[in-house]
Amino acid sequence: MEAMPSYSSFTSEFKVRPDDIDMFNHVHNSTYFDYVLAARYEQMETCYKMPMEDFLKMGLGWVVRSAxxxxKRPLGLGDTFTVETGIETINSKGCRVKFEIRISKTGKVACEGWFDYVMINIANGKSVKVSEEMILKYSI
Structure with a gap:
């Protein structure tokens, strides 16, 4: 049996802002998606050295297929937290990115999960193959 490749994980730090808070006085569930996307956007540039702008210049974009x-536990106003993300799998059809959001003060996990991304041609919205060069660039 062939072993699954192992990919790097990277961490970004953020702080909960007042506009992240919902009527229950904690971060709204949909905002966690924003945190993961913000971390990935930053990490694409700083860690993988292939920022989203490079894809956009080629007329390509990554879209979420499923998530x-x-x-586990809520984040509150003023909490600092880390978002650790890493590619779990990547191939010509897209990739799965796993994530974990951890509360800095306690070290406990606020939430974890994954996103499945597909690459699209922005002009027509149809999926396109992820090139070998892109797979290599993101396989660190």
Whole structure:
């Protein structure tokens, strides 16, 4: 049996802002998606050295096909937290990015999960193959 490749994970740090808070006085569930996307955007540039702008110049974009989030405990106003992300799998059809959001003060997991991304041609919205060069660039 062939072993699954192992990919690097990277961490970004953020702080909960007032506009992230919902009527229950904690971060709204949909905002966690924004945190993961912000971390990926930053990490694409700083860690993979292939920022989203490079894809856009080629007329390509990454879109979410499906996502899963397992919420463990809430984040509150002023909390600092880390978002650790890493590619779990990548191939010519897209990639799965796993993530974990951890509360800095306690070290406990706020939520974890994954996103499945597909690459599209922005002009027509149809999926396109991920090139070998892109796979190599993101396989660190």
């Amino acid at each position: 899963f989030v397992d919420y």
